[in-house]
Amino acid sequence: MGISPKAFAKMSERLSSGETRSPASGPANQSMGSGPVRILGIDPSLRGTGFGLITARGQKMEYLDSGTIVCPRTWPHSRCLLKIFEGLSDAIQAHSPEVCVIEGLFFAKNSKTALVMGQARGACMVAASRAGLPIYEIAARKVKQAIVGFGGAQKIAVAKMVERMLELKETPSPDAGDALALAMTFTLESRSRIAKPIERI
């Protein structure tokens, strides 16, 4: 399984177009050499955190694993956060990724939504940080731009494109698809000499 050189070239082109830039600063692009790197992408959410793991070898990207950590609406927040933390810790232990990429800060409808989203993000970041992984963030818009070519693309469009690019047998769930797309965008950005550095958080 792998991404085709043609698709890679298209994605690189999109990334260097500068249409959607995250407010990047700090170190980053030098974080990946040319050897294989296992990347964990995370799309945090209290009720459905998506995660996706790929191996990047040069321009080739291979699918490793993905899933959604689902928490029923009846569960108290603390129980969901623990499940997120444990689910990600298990995935990290199983695949030993070297880098973590998380969906960037977004601007929520209101501060209560942002606080709940922040809690889920905190649980994810503790799991990755505890395993010694550096954590980077990329804005959702930038990921959509890189994968689908349109910053306002829907989740299902991202998942369909991820399926095609990683040559999966079926479409990943939208949350897992977003997480895989994050890991793929990170690979492309890190190897690009044009793109602005991705922010480490």
Add this chain to the structure above:
Amino acid sequence: MGISPKAFAKMSERLSSGETRSPASGPANQSMGSGPVRILGIDPSLRGTGFGLITARGQKMEYLDSGTIVCPRTWPHSRCLLKIFEGLSDAIQAHSPEVCVIEGLFFAKNSKTALVMGQARGACMVAASRAGLPIYEIAARKVKQAIVGFGGAQKIAVAKMVERMLELKETPSPDAGDALALAMTFTLESRSRIAKPIERI
């Protein structure tokens, strides 16, 4: 060390006055019997999370431990969240509290502030939840009302009152003071037959 019956009566009176009610729902008051209970209070913040531990025996409250988990402004968020998680995990292991009380949802100035605060809260909740502690939340206003008698009281006023009530040798840091005040308010609320149940999260 312990809180005087007179001070206890005053605090109970304040709590039952109904001046500041958190939007409570769910189970709670029955969570504490009449035996001694160790309570961990947490005031989450990315750069200075306060924690405080007390033992409650009937109307008596005894100081166990407290502190502030300080993270320099130069640290990335992920490093702070890990330190918060590890610092609280250490305190939990050292004192084996049975209950955790966290400062309630607040309404931030903007969604970015709320997201950062949420991350710190998430790290705290994972630490407590992982140790099997039930987590409750009480609004800051309600704590100030119970301890100082005024919902808009400043942090230092809360710390001074905590010092006096727990007969400490010195004033706790404002963040540790808030955390101790949370644990004390939980004790009073849980033993009150009048107060509305505290929300479990």
